[in-house]
Amino acid sequence: MGAAFVVGWGRGRVRAVVAGSVRPVGVGPLLVLLVVGSVRGALALLRVRLFCSEVLPHLRGIWDDEGWENRWWPQRLRGARNAPPAPAQPGWVGA
Numbered sequence: 184m185g186a187a188f189v190v191g192w193g194r195g196r197v198r199a200v201v202a203g204s205v206r207p208v209g210v211g212p213l214l215v216l217l218v219v220g221s222v223r224g225a226l227a228l229l230r231v232r233l234f235c236s237e238v239l240p241h242l243r244g245i246w247d248d249e250g251w252e253n254r255w256w257p258q259r260l261r262g263a264r265n266a267p268p269a270p271a272q273p274g275w276v277g278a
Contacts (some may be wrong), residue, residue: 194237202242211246211253 192200205213217234218227253261 194233197234198238198241201238202245205242205245211251213242 201213204210215234217230222230
């Protein structure tokens with residue numbers, strides 16, 4: 184891989200940079216690192232929650248117009264994209 188991106192701005196900017204970076208290079212699965220180092224639990228959960236609610240929904244359909252099927256995605260999860268995310272269970276992160 185020739186380049187790496189670090190995006191650390193507001194949600195709108197993160198959406199724009201990630202979407203603008205994914206399309207040109209043809210990235211399918213995206214690995215995001217939302218928690219680095221010794222971030223406190225509450226801040227870590229906030230980062231994950233914000234990414235899942237404010238950024239990820241805008242990226243989910245990015246390849247829909249291509250007609251591409253991810254054969255490696257679990258069968259039972261295919262087509263479930265538009266379902267609302269399940270609420271986080273209390274205490275699921277070493278609280």
